Every structure is written in C-alpha cells, then in structure tokens.
Amino acid sequence: MSRTTTPLLEMRGISKRFPGVVALNNVSLEARPGEIVALVGENGAGKSTLMKILGGIHQPDAGEIRINGEAITIHSVNDSMRLGVGFIHQELNVLPNLDVAANVFLGREPRFGGFLNLIDRRRIEAETEKLLKRLGVDVSPRAQAGDLSIAHRQMIEIAKALSLDTRLLIMDEPTSSLTLAETNRLLEVVKDLRSHGVGVIYISHRLGEVTEIADRVVVLRDGANAGTLEREEMNHERIVQLMVGRDLQHVHTPKTESVQPDYFVVENLRTRRYPDKPVSFNVGRGEVLGVAGLVGAGRTEVAQALFGVEPALGGRAMLGGEELKVSSPQEAIDNGLCLIPEDRRNLGLITSWTVRENTTLATLTSYARSGLVDFAAENKAAVEMSSKLRVKTPSVETPVSQLSGGNQQKVVLAKWLLRKLKVIIFDEPTRGIDIGAKSEIYELINQLAADGAAVIVISSDLEEILRISDRIAVMHEGNLTGVLRRAEASEEAIMRLAVGSQYRGR
C-alpha cells in the first residue's frame, strides 16, 4: 500500500464520446498493487464505460492507459487478460451446464493425447481444487456450476481470474445478488486478495461495503471525476455529496393538490424477487409518483407485479376503493392500468411492424366489426395519434425499427393513449432518448396526470425524478426506504435512501 510503488493501472485523461453524448470527459483512475479502489457514481455516471475501455470493448477518444508504467492499447478482453486484468461482471459468465473445473479452465484446457486433443481432467481438477482452497470455498471441482448458488458461481469466476495470474481484478457490483453472509464472505476474499498484492477496482452502490473495504474511493459524476476520498476521509455523507454534486434548478410545474389521495393504493405487495419485503404506497388522482432507486432495487418487479406480468405473491392493490384482481396484463389493461416497459424494443414494440400496427395493437378490437379489422378506422386512429404526439415518421406504414428511440417511445405511448387509462406506470421512460423528445415526454406525463390519471414513474435519473414528481418513493434492495414530498426532496436526500444508509417511515 506504499505510495512509492509503480501503479498497476493508470488511466489518464480518458475521454469517450458516443453519438449525442459525452460518456467520459477527461477521467483519471489509478490502482496500485495491494490496494482496493472503490469506483462509485450514479447510474450513467460513466463507470461501465470506463471499465469497458479497460476491457477493450470501447476505444477511448483521448487519454492513455498504463499498466505497470507501460503505455498500452487494449483491443479486446484477451488483451487485458494477457496484461493481468481480470473482470468479474455483474452478470456472471459461468456456464451452468459445465462443472466447476471445466468453467475455470474454459478455453485454455491443458491437453494430452496428441491429435485426439483430450482434456487433462486430472490436472484441471487438481488445480481448481487448489484455487478453491485458497479462496476458502468448499465446493467440489466436479460440481455442476448450475447447481451452485450465485455466491459460489462468483467464486468460480474469481478462481478463474486467479488461475490467469490476475494482478488487477475489476469487480462490478459483485454483491448485488448475494445474501448478507455471502457478502461478508466475499469481502473477506477481496481483503485476502489485497494482502496478496492483487489490486482491486470495486464498483458498488453499497456505500457500507465501500467504506468497509476500500482504501480509496473514486467518485464519477456525469462522465467526469467528481473527487477522490482517502480511507481516513471516507463517510457516507461525503460520498453521496460527491455523487450528486451540482446544485440543480428544478424545473417543476407545481400541481394542485391531488383530488383523491387514495385513488390507487398498494398494500404489502410482495414480488418474486423480494418475497419477504412487502411494499406499500399510494398514488392520488392527478398525481405523479416518482420511484427512485438504484438498478436492482426491485422497482421494475413492483411494476410488473401490478401489471400482472409476474403476478404478485401477496398483497393487494385498490383502485378507486375497489380491489383489483390482476393475474395477467390483459386483466390489468381491462382495469385501466398500463405499463410502458423499460425494454421498449423487446416488450413495448414489435419492431418489424409498422407504426400503425404497433399503435393499434392494444385497441384493435375497437377498430373491428365482427372480428374483422376496419383498416380505414385503424389507419385514422394511428394517423391522428401519431400527429398528436408528433411522432417523426415518414408515414404510419414505416416500420418502427427505422425510428429514433424517442419516436419509438412515442409509438409505445400512442398505443396506450388510445385507451382510457386510470393508472399509468412508466419504467425508465426516457432512457436512450434525446433531450428534445425527453421534454415532450415529460409534458405528456404531466398532461396525463392533469387529465386525472394516477401516474407512476420509475427512473434512475434523479434529475428527471425531481423534475416531474409530486412525491418520490425510494427503494433499496426490495424495501421502500422512504417517500419524500416535493419540498423535502433533493438528490442527496434521495441518494441517501437509495443506498440504504437511512430508513424512515412514510
């Protein structure tokens, strides 16, 4: 941990721009042998892009990367592997159909038998056993990977990295799917790696873990370095401050008090992902409830349960005083609910279909007589709705795959606006959408609420949440950690609840 050693990794002045966005602007990051550097920031702050550059998936537009003091360029994951950089991704790359040893040595199995090219099972099992012992994992090298827990699969990946003689290990949200005990075990392993001189870059939203193990915290915000804290200056408060940073001028249109605060009430809703964490909240008529939280906080699961995609395990939802029975999207829609899903290309649209066909998909029976589609009526509805939402398309007969993200999202909205809606759930409504279309969608959200719907907007974009919400519910790992009124909401207040550093009642 001495500061005199050559850094394992130096990234200096890294910039990367994608069409329309500056993802990284002059970012620097350093890691030394035997040091744990935590990399934190809001969703979209640039952590992933920075690591993708290190993994050779993206090439930087500017800046240099040095490993052990030597300037290098990385073109592929293999390049970085050869340089001693290992990655543990959030989504594990373990093949469930192979056993542990086969996974650890996948792609570089020791061979024998000449042209027969047989795998030296004995050797890979023996070496895997050694690695697992070093990590303190009690798993047989012959165990089927698919039968193991997430925590153990993660250990397989770490074992694989070690077998590659990794000197710098990048861990992306390694504890997001682990239990508390598993997390503690993993932290011990990470500390042990440190004591063996391995450098670790630890990406996490969980500030508790960060302050426990990190020697240094590097905070990114909006694609730039927001600051660095040494071990002795680290605490939640300061990290959150750096993550949020700027003072925002809120562009909020104040709304009249909601007429019916208990219009849409959710009580003790339990989702499959977080079966023992019931969630309760309410949304008034004409109100926009923002739902903030970090990726994986369970927000999408709540939305999918309400919409009947993945029916809730328990709890109930009341609309206008009557209990809703929803076990499929169809029933949800019949009750006046709709969900604008985050993954619009796979869930919101049939991308090879035209604007017209997508627009009318949820209302087709209204343009049909005795089961036959009245094309003139269908066309009229599609044309009207497209022009009302200002969908930029050559015609309604254009496949939606040819439209921009913002216009695709408008088509999804058009599909629902043809119905009479009581509750509208948006899941990341403006992800990947340019600024112009964004403000149009905000206007629409406002308009829908003003017309008397209960609107729920799930978003990881704090600026967006603050801009459009009347109240803000914050989730952390399946718990609803707080509901903030407009007056008390700030990025810092939300972030504190989102990282789970403070619980408060509703």
Added chain:
Amino acid sequence: MKKELGILILLVVLCAITAIMNHRFLAPENLQNTARLIGAYGLLGLGLGAVIITGGIDLSVGSVLALLGVLLSMAIRQWGVPGFAAVLLIVGAAMGLGWLHGFLVARVRIQPFIVTLCGLLFYRGLARFIADDETKGFGDAVGLERLQSLATGNLLGVPAPFVLLIAVAALMWVLIHRSVYGRYLFAVGNNEDAARYSGINSKRMIASAYIVCAALAGIAAVIFAFYTNSVSPSSHGNFFELYGIAAAVLGGCSLRGGEGSIVGILLGTALLQVLQNLVNLLGIPSSLNFAVMGAVILIGVLADQLLKRKKGKA
C-alpha cells in the same frame, strides 16, 4: 407480396417446362388429378401455416391422418355410425387432439417440436393397434356415395377437394389477413412478450392455432381416407406433415414465427404437387421423387436468402 410473386413465377415456369416436354401434362385428366391432390394437401398446409405463424410446428399431422382414417372406416363399417355423423365425429376428435397439443405447448410450455413428435409416434401406434394392423377401407362404399364424392367427385369439372380448398383458403385468408385474430396471431409469433404486454392472451392464441391445424387435418383425413379407400395404419399419411411444412416454408412462412401468407401456402402446395407430377411425366425415376423435392425447396429458400441479402446491402 414479392415472395408470392417469385414462387408464382417458379410455378408457371415449372408448368410450362412440363407441358412442353410432355403434352400429357395439360390433359384434363392429369390436371384434374393434380388439382385433387393440391386440394387435399393444401388443407394440411393451411393448418400448418397457422401453427408456424405462431412460431410452432406440428409434426403429428401424418399420424393423425392415419388414426382418424382408421377410426372413420371402423365407425362407419363396424359400428354402424351414419356417414355424416361419422365425419363430424372425426373432425371433432381432431379438434380434441389439437386442443391437447395447444394445452401442452401453451400452458405446460413443452416445446412444440417435442409435443407433436410424441404425437407422431403415439397416434401412429394407436392407429395400428386399433386396426389390428389391418388395412381399413370402405369397400364399394355403398350408401356413402355422397361422402365419397367429397374426395373423388367433381364440381363442374373441378375436383371437389380443390373446390373445398379454395373455400377454406378464402375463409383462412380473411381470418389470417383481415381479422383481429390474425393480427394477434402474427403478433404472438413475432414477439410473444410484446404481445402479452399489449394485453393479448398469447397462450390462448397459440393453443387456438393447434386446434385450427388439427381441424383442417381432420377434414383432410376424411378426404384422404375416401381418396385411397384403403387406410393402411402403418403407412397412411406418412410424411404428410412434411409436405405441409414444406409448402408453408416455400410460401414464405418463417419457422421463427410471425411471417407467412395464405396465398403463399397455396402456391407452395401447388408447386410441390406439380413437381411430383413432373417427376412422373418426365420419366424421372420415381425413387428420386423426394430428392427432387428436397433440392427444389433448398434452392427456393437459398434464392430467397440471396435476394434478401442483396436487398439488405442496397
């Protein structure tokens, strides 16, 4: 529409070649017989098309033909069920099997290939067992003339099965290309999740396609049974599902689902039958029959692929 045009041209060219090389092709008798076969096989193709549009497959059709053919003969000849009642019974039984396939695919979520492969084996075995492995028929079909004419008769010189096919195809065309049901069927086949998120009951849609397919197979079973007048339970209908699948694929259905057209399936069926006729008339050894069919389908799909790629580049 372009795809149908391509296969129509291919069909016309094949007919022209055959007609030039052997003038018997245009003889009324030959045309009639070819049309008769197009009628019977076309029904299978239309049903399979509906299933394929949902992204599924039905391999059991041939065995269903055998089982239902045996049952039809036994119902009429051995159990004394009146002819038309027996036909209704057969079509009803077919729909029951279709419902079962749909249930297993859509509800139980077993892959369609596996469900219907098991059907292929099971129904064939059942047919042989019920019939004691004996060939069943209708003898001289005394009292069954009207039913028999469904298969072997003509209407103003046009074979009855062909007339029936045109009528069914017209109905299917409206259903597939003009109705809400058809739109939903394509939606489910194209992107089941997006369809579900739009409130479409995707399970019911998928199951219904298997029922439609089986119902048409039931009607075809009656025609084939009377056409051959001898249902040998071990060979009757063998490979017939593959003719249907081939016709649907030639006609532009994608096995990935979400694509296909009724006109295309009709043209695909016609093409396959003309091809068989060509093999016979041009004196090509009939043992090469399948080889010719396989080659033509491969070339057709390959040409389509190449055209698509060219279009994609332009």
